[in-house]
Structure formats: structure tokens, C-alpha cells
Amino acid sequence: MHIPDSFIPFDQALIYWALALPFIIMSMKWAKNELDEMKVPILAALAAGIFAIQAMNIPIGMGTSGHMVGAVLVAIVFGTPWAGVLVLTLVLLVQGFAFADGGITTMGANILNMGVISGFIGYYTYVTLRKSTGTSIAALVGAWLGLFTSAIACAIQMWLAGTFPLVPGLMAMGTFHLIIGFVGEGLITSVAIAAIAKSRPDLLEDDFTARPDKHTKEAHA
Amino acid sequence: MSRNSNMKFLYIGIAIALLLAVLAPFLASSDPDGLESAAAGVIEESKLTELEEQEPFVSSPMPDYSIEGMGKSGEVAAIAGGTLAVLAISFGFGKVFKKKD
Numbered sequence: 307m308h309i310p311d312s313f314i315p316f317d318q319a320l321i322y323w324a325l326a327l328p329f330i331i332m333s334m335k336w337a338k339n340e341l342d343e344m345k346v347p348i349l350a351a352l353a354a355g356i357f358a359i360q361a362m363n364i365p366i367g368m369g370t371s372g373h374m375v376g377a378v379l380v381a382i383v384f385g386t387p388w389a390g391v392l393v394l395t396l397v398l399l400v401q402g403f404a405f406a407d408g409g410i411t412t413m414g415a416n417i418l419n420m421g422v423i424s425g426f427i428g429y430y431t432y433v434t435l436r437k438s439t440g441t442s443i444a445a446l447v448g449a450w451l452g453l454f455t456s457a458i459a460c461a462i463q464m465w466l467a468g469t470f471p472l473v474p475g476l477m478a479m480g481t482f483h484l485i486i487g488f489v490g491e492g493l494i495t496s497v498a499i500a501a502i503a504k505s506r507p508d509l510l511e512d513d514f515t516a517r518p519d520k521h522t523k524e525a526h527a
Numbered sequence: 528m529s530r531n532s533n534m535k536f537l538y539i540g541i542a543i544a545l546l547l548a549v550l551a552p553f554l555a556s557s558d559p560d561g562l563e564s565a566a567a568g569v570i571e572e573s574k575l576t577e578l579e580e581q582e583p584f585v586s587s588p589m590p591d592y593s594i595e596g597m598g599k600s601g602e603v604a605a606i607a608g609g610t611l612a613v614l615a616i617s618f619g620f621g622k623v624f625k626k627k628d
Contacts, residue, residue, distance in 0.1 A: 307562050312581035337624040346621030347533045351540025353617035358547035358610045361592060363556040370564035371556035396620065400613050405605065406587035457561065464565075469578070474569040482561035506536065508529075 307375070307460055307483070308401065309416055311409030314467045322463070323414030329391050329422045336388035345384070348509070352380050353393045357400065360407075364490050372486030375420045375456070378428030378449040379495045383502065383509055390425030391417070415463055419456040424491075428452025441510065445499040450492035457483030544610045552592075552602035 314322070341349065356376035363371035376397075377390030384390075395417050401407040408416045432441075432448030439447070461479035464470035470479075503510055559567060566575060583590075592609070594601030 307560065309562065310578075311584040312578045313566075334624060337621065337626075339626060341621060341625045343622070343625045344530050344533055346618060346625060347537035348540075349621045350614050350618035351537045351544075354544040354610050354614035355540050355547070357613040358544035358551070358606060361551040361555060361606045361609075362547055363558070363560060365556035365558055368564070369558050370561060371558040372561050373555075392620075393617065396617050397613055400609055400616065402587075403585065404587055404589055404609060404612065405592050406583050406590040407592070410584045460562065461565070470565065470569050475565060478565035478568050479561060482564060486561050506532065 307372075307416075307419060307457060308398075308408030309412040309419075309460065309463070310406075311411045313409075313464060313469045314412050314415060316411055318463075318467055319409075319411040319414065321414075322412070322418055326414040326417040326422065330395050330417065333388045333392035333395065333421075336386060337392060340386070341389075348383065349380075349389070349393065352376070352383060353396055356380070356393060357397050359494070360397065360401070364486075366482065366485040366489060368482070370482050372482065372490045374490045374494050375424050375453055376495075377421050377425030378432065378445070378452045378491070379498055381425045381429035382432055382445060382448075382495070382499055387422075387425040387429040390429065391421040394421030394425070415460075419460050419463075423459050424452035424456040426452075427455045428491075428495075441503055442496050442500050446492040446496035449495035450487040453487035453491040454480070454483050457487070541614065544614070545607055548607040548610050549603050551606055552599045 311319075356374070356379070359374050359376065361373070363373045365371050375394070377387070377394045380393045381387040381390035398408055398413055398416050398420070402410050402413050402416075428448040428451060431451050432444045435444035435447055457479045458476065461470060461475040464475050464479075465472040499510070558564070566578075570578070589605045592602050592605045594605055597604065
């Protein structure tokens with residue numbers, strides 16, 4: 307879903323950069339306020355893994371392929387969507403500048419779609435479902451819905467850009483990403499979370515519902 | 528204990544990432560992705576060609592994860608190099624921006 311430079315006019319691309327920037331700054335603030343030094347290796351491992359898995363396009367039929375985005379996985383592991391925004395920003399920077407995967411002018415839109423929209427929708431869907439469905443299903447549905455929603459946002463941006471017609475664009479992007487979202491995002495996120503839950507259950511407990519230090523901090527404030 | 532187990536997580540993560548980097552050039556589908564495929568379906572052909580032929584805003588050293596004249600091994604090198612770059616950047620970023628206490 308990496309939008310190339312030519313798909314969005316320059317002035318509109320700048321608007322998406324302006325919209326993405328506050329989220330990027332907030333993600334850096336999250337790191338400054340919340341990122342424990344001990345967890346830096348986890349952040350780096352997830353970022354490297356996500357960069358690599360984004361090169362692994364999975365065929366979905368209809369002459370189309372897709373790959374995982376990963377913001378939801380990072381958000382679940384760190385217990386906050388800001389971590390997903392941060393990792394996707396770093397990954398998209400390297401992809402855009404070194405590999406022309408996604409434009410530079412359109413990087414704001416790409417960060418907004420893949421880092422912010424997919425991460426926030428996916429993470430909060432996961433949090434909402436987790437208690438009733440368990441982590442595996444919650445991760446699958448969250449990651450799926452997050453990716454699908456970001457594809458719909460992308461189709462609307464393509465329409466505003468005058469690149470895609472509205473309804474056919476929504477239909478095509480929606481159809482492809484319903485499948486990519488299930489296989490490439492939902493299943494892989496769910497399997498990864500299950501593996502982490504088994505080997506490092508402590509990582510998944512450490513979120514805003516169960517973080518003793520955060521509660522004490524708030525109590526003191 | 529937690530520091531060691533986090534380093535173990537890092538090593539396993541690097542191993543999985545590098546394995547993906549080696550396999551991707553051979554296993555990844557070369558079909559267009561969802562956005563490209565949608566573009567091919569909904570944009571008029573002449574306009575699509577025009578969009579696709581536009582040069583990117585900044586030229587990249589290794590467009591499409593390939594190194595000129597190096598074929599598959601170049602792709603492996605490009606993806607593995609990118610993986611290690613992301614690893615180093617995120618590790619460095621994390622060390623600089625981490626919570627101060």
C-alpha cells in the first residue's frame with residue numbers, strides 16, 4: 307500500500323505530511339516518557355522484522371499480492387499505538403529513501419495510513435475484544451480491521467488526488483485488502499502474538515490495563 | 528533476567544528478519560500489490576503509464592530492493608542491508624530517545 311510520489315499532487319501530499327507530523331512527534335514523546343531502556347532491543351527486533359516481512363509479498367489471487375504492515379503487532383507488544391507509529395515511521399523512512407518503496411512527498415500519507423490508522427484502529431479493536439475473545443482472535447480481528455481501514459483511507463486519498471475514481475477505487479482497494487488484511491496482517495499478527503504470549507507472557511501483560519508504575523505515577527500526579 | 532531475555536528476543540528477531548531477507552527474493556510474489564493492482568484496474572491505461580513513468584521525487588540507490596547487475600543475490604543483499612539499517616536506526620533511536628530516569 308506504499309503510495310508513490312506520482313499518485314498524490316505535491317500540495318495534497320504536504321497536507322498529509324502536516325497531518326502525520328503531530329503523530330510522529332507524539333510517538334517520539336512516547337519514547338521519551340515511556341520507553342524503558344530494557345525494551346529498546348524489543349523495539350529494534352520488531353522494526354527489523356517488520357522491514358523484512360514487508361518484502362515478503364503473499365499472493366492473494368486476482369493477479370495481486372500483499373504483505374504485512376505490522377503497526378498493530380508493535381502496538382500490542384508495547385501496549386500503545388504510539389510504538390506502532392514510531393516503528394512504521396522508521397521503516398517507511400528507510401524504504402522510501404533507500405529503496406523507492408513509497409514516495410518521499412507521499413511518506414506523510416503512508417505514515418498516516420500504515421502507522422497511524424492501521425495501528426490505532428487495530429490496537430483499540432484488540433483491546434476491546436481481548437477480554438471476550440482472548441488474545442489470538444482479538445489480534446487477528448484487530449490487525450485485519452486496521453489494515454482494511456487504512457486501505458479505505460488510502461482509496462479516499464487517491465480519489466481526492468484525482469488518481470482513482472471514488473467507487474471503483476473503494477471497491478478494488480477494499481476487496482484486495484480484505485484478503486491481504488486477513489492473511490498478511492491478521493493471521494501473521496495473531497501467530498506472532500501467540501508465540502510471544504507463550505515465550506514472553508510478561509511482554510503482553512505490560513500495557514495500560516496492568517502497569518503498576520503507571521498507576522502509581524497517576525496517583526502521585 | 529529481563530535484560531537477558533530481551534536480548535534473546537532481539538537475537539531471535541534478527542535471525543527471523545535475516546531469514547526473511549534471504550527467502551523473500553525467491554518466495555515473495557512478484558504480482559502487483561493491492562494499491563498497484565487497484566490502480567491498474569481503475570485508472571485509464573494511458574494515464575497509468577504516465578503516472579508510473581514519473582521519476583520519484585528523490586532517486587534511491589536501490590530502487591525496488593535490487594542492485595543493478597546483481598540479480599537475486601543483489602536483492603538478498605538489499606533487503607538484508609535494509610533490515611540491518613532499520614535495526615541500527617531503531618536501536619540507536621531507542622537509546623537516544625528512551626525514558627530518562
